[in-house]
Amino acid sequence: MGDLPALELRNISKTYGAVAANRDVSLTVARQSIHALVGENGAGKSTLMKIAYGHVRPDAGEIWIKGQRLARHSVSQSIARGVGMVHQHFMLVGTLTVVENVVLGQEPRRRGLLDLGRAAAEIRALSQKFGLDVDPEARIEDLSVGQQQRVEIVKVLWRGCDVVILDEPTAVLTPSEVRDLFAVLRGLVEGGMTIVLITHKLDEVLAIANRVTVMRRGERVAEYEADGLTAEQIIHAMVGRPVQQHLDKQPAKPGEPMLEIRALHVTGARGTQAVRGVDLEVRAGEILGIAGVEGNGQTELVEAIVGLRAVDRGSVAIRGTAVTGVPVAQRYAAGLAHVPEDRHDRALVLDYSIQDNLILGQQRDFVGTLDVLDRGRVRQHADRLIAEFDIRPPVPTQVVQGMSGGNQQKLVVARELSRRGLAVLICAQPTRGVDIGAIEAIHRRMIEARDRGLAVLLLSAELSELRALSDRLAVLYKGQIVATLDRDQLAADDALDTIGAMMTGCWPPAGAGTAEAGPS
């Protein structure tokens, strides 16, 4: 029994329409190990794990959990056999407490009444055993993202699972939260658990995994022991070719200010002060990065610049023209381009074709007589951008819905850079959920845009991305810019830790004086 693998997938295949998400994939996860599943977006990692979790039914193949074949595919079956999953987007009810969230769907009862006390005690015990530091009585919305993630882990453990699948768990965490999470994961393994980690961050894989399986285009292409493995090896297997990891980037030659933000105050969706007096200036030919934990005003800041959200106080100017209070379309006309943080939410109409999405926001430039769209020109525009940006599939009439994240994002970037009379490019999370090949392409485009004289504002949750691209970096914390770092400060060895500390409000370190908000 002890030698049986915790989870074994045999010859799993799954197709969606014409796309093979998994092709004859086999995977063996040893007990008490951390097994990393890596691959580009759309490589089939998540599908494979959703199959293991019972959420998706495979077309062919078998699932064995601890030596027993899973006869029926359902989430409850998988959980009953001990396989649980922590999703990338947490499934928590913000207004409920931890214990209420944990028991939701499987409420313990005593004489017909909800027995939260027992569950709370159990959660406390689990929390202590694995060093999770979760308070059962806390309200979810009061917890940090990292804490919420641990609640998700508790949820899985409380249901008796000993195989925990985590889907891109570090995507939303700060560097120190990532370290905490890894400590928790190691503790879980020591305590007898088995971890499957879906990720595309290779440094993390190398830091924590025992074994690494690489997927590409639905197939398992390589598997390694983590000992002695290098990032280059993994990347090569993921992409199928060597990838240039370092960006060619000359020092910036900043020109005139193109985007000027003065004393901006913006109310957020929940009626809170999301942006509280931000001053920013982005000059032609530079990339200004904005770092910050999600929810510190980034979204509202961008929406205020684009005109999607009203400004309480302060001003926004594009190329010297005040645009505060001006409709969205006029701001684009003034020279703005915008890659929204969530392409499905703001950037794309998923039911539209590639060519229609490529003119979205510029539709007025493509009309012939009587306000009728000039289909010929729309088509030409699409053909040109598809070729130039290598958007796949290269079919203008293809509906965007089923395309990979990387190609969808390339489409958005292509469209925004195709605007006429550009001065300012805002990129919010431009490479989120995008594969390595596309990340490389998008980064190159952003630097090209800078070099041809655009002012680029980059908001990202990936510190490494910010550090690689930014000429200057501002840190946003609770709606305020708490520090601005120049190029030299960014290059410092401890820069990431410093920025991480600033992002969480832990800067300056206690006792280091209060006058300065950090290196400025």
Place this chain on the structure above:
Amino acid sequence: MRREALTIGIALVVAALVGSLLIAYVGKSPLEVYGLLLRSTWGTSYGFGQVLFKSTPLILTGLSVAVAFKVGLFNIGAEGQLAAGSFVTALCGAALPAALPGPIAVAVCVIAGMLAGAALAGLAGVLKTRYGAHEVINTIMLNFIASSVILWAGNARFFVKYTTHTQAISDNATLHHLGFTGSAANTSLLLALALAGGVAYFFNRTRRGFEWRAVGHNPRAAQNAGVRIGGVVIGAMAMSGALSGAVGANYVLGYKSYYESGIGSGVGVMGIAVALLGRNHPAGIVAAALLLGTLSHGGLAVAEQVPKEIVQILQAIIILAVACASAYRARRARSAGAPA
């Protein structure tokens, strides 16, 4: 597209089978009843004309609901909008000088009716954009207001004494009949078909149609693309109302020659079913309107054989079958899903 047609076809067969059970239960032969239903509608010139006559307003209200749907709005108020449109059309027709050339008189009456419908639905749109009140509530309440105002104004001023109908329109505003052995089918059918074509052209070809559809699919992306959502909501509601308002052309200008209290009632609600059956597609809506028009007239013909409620039940079963079939197909498509 073809899969959709297949889904609907299967749903229709299932509905017909369920209907057979009902007919058999009341002791009649389903084949005989269905045969009579078909013969009395598509089998005779008069019957076919009546099908066209009954389908015409259904095309218009179906389009009306579909236009709102396409922009992500639910116009429940076709009933009130067609009443307002018919009333205004009738008043206009009665007030026009008899010397006015026919085409102009007709155009004025129809446009006036459409404007009335547009104003009523547009108001629901304004209430939504300005104050955030949901259009379903707005249009339902405006239905009550419209029907009451018409009755009140009619009784106070416009209805012929001791009746609930207005004065007859002048002859020049009357629409020609299409023939079909004395059936009520009239040239407003051509208007409805032209409007169906116009709606299709608008949505598929024009810049505005492109923007409106984008709002229907993803309003947040449309807003980011510089589309002013509020304007689109008001515009789409107005267009939707205008289409319902055109129903007066059929009943007033093409049939009764006056507005009568309760005229066209039920047609607005059926418009929702027509839009559903026709998948919000103009060609599909014309087909769905013909189907429901056939049942509507055929129901009268088979009333000697089976209780007329049976046909109404059959109609409802068809709509339910199609609703279930398309929802089921959508769910299947989702669970088969796009790759994550």
